[in-house]
Amino acid sequence: MNVKKAFCIILLFLVLLSAMAFVSADDDKQYSIDQAFIELTVGSDGLLHVDEIYDYTFQGTFNGVYRDIPLKEGESITNLTVNAKGAYPVVKVTDEAGKKHVQIYLYADEAHTQKISNAEVYIYISYDMENTVTLFNDVAGLQYKLWGEDWDVGIDALTAIIHLPGNKDNIYFLNPQEYNSTSFLSNNTITLTSKSIPSGEFYELLVLMPLDDFNNATYAKHVNENGKEQIIHNLEESVNGRNLWSISYIVLGLLSLISPIVAIIIYFRFGREPKVDYDGIYEREPPTDDAPAMVNALIDNTHDIGTPNMKGFEATILNLIDKKVFELETRRDQNTDLTELFLKLNRDKTTGLAIHENTVFDIMEMFSDSHDIVNLSNLNNDLSYESNAKLFMEEFKEWQQDVKHEYLDSENLETYFNAKGSKFMKVFGIAGLVIGIIIFILGLLTHLHNGIFAIGGGIVLSVFSFIVIMLPNDIFGQWTKKGRLFYLKWKNFKKFLKDNSLINEHPPESIVIWKKYLIYGTALGVADNVYKAMKLQEKDISGFDDDIFLYHHYGGYYMMHNAFITGESAATPSSDSGGFGGLGGGSGGGGGGAF
Secondary structure (H helix, E strand, O other): OOHHHHHHHHHHHHHHHHHHHHHHHHHHOEEEEEEEEEEEEEOOOOOEEEEEEEEEEEEOEEOEEEEEEEOOOOOEEEEEEEEEEOOEEEEEEEEEOOEEEEEEEEEOOOOOOOEEEOOEEEEEEEEEEEOOOEEOOOOEEEEEEEEOOOOOOOEEEEEEEEEOOOOOOOEEEEEOHHHEEEEEEEOOEEEEEEOOEOOOOOEEEEEEEOHHHOOOOOOOEEOOOOOHHHHHHHHHHHHHHHHHHHOOOOOOOOHHHHHHHHHHHHHHHHHOOOOOOOOOOOOOOOOOOOOHHHHHHHHHOOOOOOOOOHHHHHHHHHHHHHOOOEEEEEEEOOOOOOEEEEEEEOHHHOOOOOHHHHHHHHHHHHOOOOOOEEEHHHHHHHOOOHHHHHHHHHHHHHHHHHHHHHHOOHHHHOOOEEOHHHHHHHHHHHHHHHHHHHHHHHHHHOOOOOHHHHHHHHHHHHHHHHHHHHOOHHHHOEEOHHHHHHHHHHHHHHHHHHOHHHHHHOOOOOHHHHHHHHHHHHHOOOHHHHHHHHHHHOOOOOOOOOHHHHHHHOOHHHHHHHHHHHHHHHOOOOOOOOOOOOOOOOEEOOEEEEO
């Protein structure tokens, strides 16, 4: 062995020894929070005063600790102070997204030159919180995490005292219940102690108080609706749900191995597609003359075959523009010098329309003025209002049912697609995902060595089940021969529309076909590709001044699409009281650690 090789081996050996020493030294550095004391004072003005004391034990040398206090929308913290016993603190407070970050450097000497080492330190944090107490029309409520799930370590015991503004008709709940040790209410004070709370778990207080206990509550959040019944309902649902999971210990990790077998059986029983006499590469023209909404329901909405989506709705609007039921108008805004887009509703052209087309006309009529004109530039703003959005979504669902009734009721849909296998696998996937998560959690919570098998099984089952849920319906469902031929031809037509080079090589000779490209391209989700191809061909083809082309040219498609997406979002806003009372939804909590 030469000297160079020997030197390299010795150097490698020294590096490994250093790494082992570093790991060993790092293992010697640890800390714990032996106990915590939380005192809450609810003022009659709605202000919540919080005092926190944490008993830290450090083994090894540390720079300090930090505390993250979450802030829900509208909440704020004032008068924050920090002190320490057993060390000299230097405090840095920063406002971060959705939380207050308190960084506390701890020193062993007053001159702040020596870090703390092998010490017991008490940290005192005090602050006021605004808009944390909520006043409903029938009750006042405080939902507050006494211990948050974001602490780096667990705690051996927590003690809390809560002072309420009044001493009558107060009701309180502590959850999760498995961490309750002792608690009682005396006059206007709740006193409680908890059992050991592991890292990653929370401990939450919910207290309901009479409204009469609050006077001029300027620091409280006010919600103009009754809350007590909904809060109790949310709490019971959350507690019952947690109890349901806790009794699921009979589930075995072996289920993760059974799930793929079940999927294979379902696929061979229901998912294999029939053979059809068709080997086309692409289709240059729409394969059938079916309504765009029907094509959309069968081809584009792969996760609910037979139900049209918003693209089908937008394609129907384009089709009505082509039929002159909607006429395009443009106006120049003198103030902004921008072109505004309008749709004129032509009632004289509604005779003979299909039911779902009449529904689209009625929906657009809701947003028209007295002259039957819809300002597309303002439609997004109109649908941002919850009342308008909910009305729109109700009518949109009615439109979906109209399409299914006209073209794809259960009997007619079965001539295209057999959904038995996909329905079974959706249920199987949801159940498997829930069970997989439970198995994974149980594996994490157990102290037995074989918990690793439950963790692995839970991960496998959860991932597999999630994939099953996300798969298109036709993986485990099955097209009929008629449906398979329909599907393949329309998929090839979509492929043709997506490839601009194919359209440039074989451009349609008729403006009528270009219109169909746009209409069906919208239904299939490739309208942008068609419009780009049109712009490339515009110099060679005259007649592109038709309303359906101008609708795209002036951004009508994007205005309408964005407006409808806004309507979908605004129709399902989060309620002020909807989550109040559910486990883990309270203020406070957060966590912290040492560094």
